[in-house]
Amino acid sequence: MDARDRLIVALDVETLPAALELAGRVEGTARWVKVGLELFIAEGPHAVRELRRKGFGVMLDLKLCDIPETVARATARAADLGAQLLTVHVGGGRRMMESAAEAARKAGSGLGILGVTVLTSLDDRDLAEIGVQGDVGQVVVRRARLAMESGLFGVVASPKEAASIRAAAPDGFLIVTPGVRPEGSDVGDQKRVSTPRGARAQGADFVVVGRPIRDATDPRKAAEAIIAELA
Ligand code: C5P
Numbered sequence: 001m002d003a004r005d006r007l008i009v010a011l012d013v014e015t016l017p018a019a020l021e022l023a024g025r026v027e028g029t030a031r032w033v034k035v036g037l038e039l040f041i042a043e044g045p046h047a048v049r050e051l052r053r054k055g056f057g058v059m060l061d062l063k064l065c066d067i068p069e070t071v072a073r074a075t076a077r078a079a080d081l082g083a084q085l086l087t088v089h090v091g092g093g094r095r096m097m098e099s100a101a102e103a104a105r106k107a108g109s110g111l112g113i114l115g116v117t118v119l120t121s122l123d124d125r126d127l128a129e130i131g132v133q134g135d136v137g138q139v140v141v142r143r144a145r146l147a148m149e150s151g152l153f154g155v156v157a158s159p160k161e162a163a164s165i166r167a168a169a170p171d172g173f174l175i176v177t178p179g180v181r182p183e184g185s186d187v188g189d190q191k192r193v194s195t196p197r198g199a200r201a202q203g204a205d206f207v208v209v210g211r212p213i214r215d216a217t218d219p220r221k222a223a224e225a226i227i228a229e230l231a
Contacts, residue, residue, distance in 0.1 A: 003231035006200070007223060008032040008059050008176070010210030016043040016050065023056060025219040029227065032057040034208055035083075045081050052082045059176075059208070063116050065089035068099035075100045079107030085176075087156060090115040090143040097150035104153075112153030112174065117143040117165075120158040120179030123191045136192065137161055141168055148173055159194030159202050166203030178208040182226060185212045196229040 007030045011019040019039050026033075033056045039047050040062060051058050060083035064071050071088060078086045088100050097115060104111040117140040118127065124135045132139055140161040145168060147155050154174025157165055162175050169175070179193045187193055188211055199207050209226055216222035 003227045004029065005031055006206050006230045007196075007227055008034050008057075008206050008208045009213055009223060010034040010036060010061075010178070010208055011051075012036055012038055012210045012214060014038065014042055016047050019043070019047060020050065020054070022214060022219060023051060023054065026213065026223045027054070027056075029220055029223045031055075032059060032206070034059040034061050034210075036061040037063075045077075048081045048083055057085075058083045059085040059087070059114075061087045063087050063089055064100070065092040066096070068096045071096050072099040072103040075103040075111070075113065076107055079104060079109040079111040082109065083111060085112050085114055085153070087114045087116050088152075090117050090147050090155070094146060094150050097147060097152055101151035101153075114174065114176055115143065115147035115150075115152045115155045117147070117155050117157045117161070120177075120192050121189050137164060141165060144168060154205070156208075158192035159199035159204055159207075160192045162199065162202035162204045174205050175203055176206040176208060177202075177204040178210075180207040180209050180212075180226075182212055182222075182229070196226045200230050 009030045011033050013019050100113045104113050140157050141164050144155045144165045156176045158179040159177045177199045179190045180199050181193045213219045213222045
């Protein structure tokens with residue numbers, strides 16, 4: 001697989017023009033973009049359609065977590081939009097994930113559902129505080145197993161857990177890791193981070209990178225440097 005296909009650029013910006021501008025800066029370098037809550041709430045489905053029209057693969061990162069019927073119906077609409085990847089929270093439970101996976105299959109558009117295991121901004125103390133038992137590593141692997149059993153296409157986890165998920169997962173089960181920071185860049189609110197090279201070495205298939213590209217003086221150069229590390 002071409003290393004350019006392994007980077008997903010998070011378009012965490014306020015408006016569609018800003019998103020298209022950032023996407024334009026990395027065009028020809030990165031092939032995947034991520035539409036998250038900020039852009040989706042601001043601009044809605046149109047943002048996904050526009051980015052697809054420009055030829056980008058789109059990960060729609062809405063982290064759905066609701067009753068199975070609601071998530072199934074929302075999944076069908078995401079498939080209509082032409083997104084290739086959609087995130088749901090594993091914390092929504094087995095039935096919710098099965099419903100999402102089934103809705104995606106029925107839609108027949110090739111939409112893959114990714115389960116968010118534990119947000120990369122959380123650590124052991126945060127988990128204890130919300131009443132989740134076990135350390136992050138254990139919880140992530142347990143949730144990744146549940147995502148597999150529920151028929152999901154892959155999971156979102158931090159690079160730190162990618163190796164243990166890889167060991168438990170069949171080939172072809174996708175591991176997508178945010179929390180990726182090139183050497184020397186600001187960590188921000190992320191707690192479980194690794195470099196792009198580290199993420200790949202741990203078994204990540206795709207890395208999601210937002211601020212280190214968005215906030216770079218030259219986003220294309222930043223993306224190229226990350227891709228070089230992923231190769
Ligand atoms: O700017 P940064 O590289 O930290 O952006 C990471 C992106 O990945 C953000 O858009 C964030 O919403 C998303 N994400 C994450 N942790 C997860 C799932 C998604 O940081 N578990």
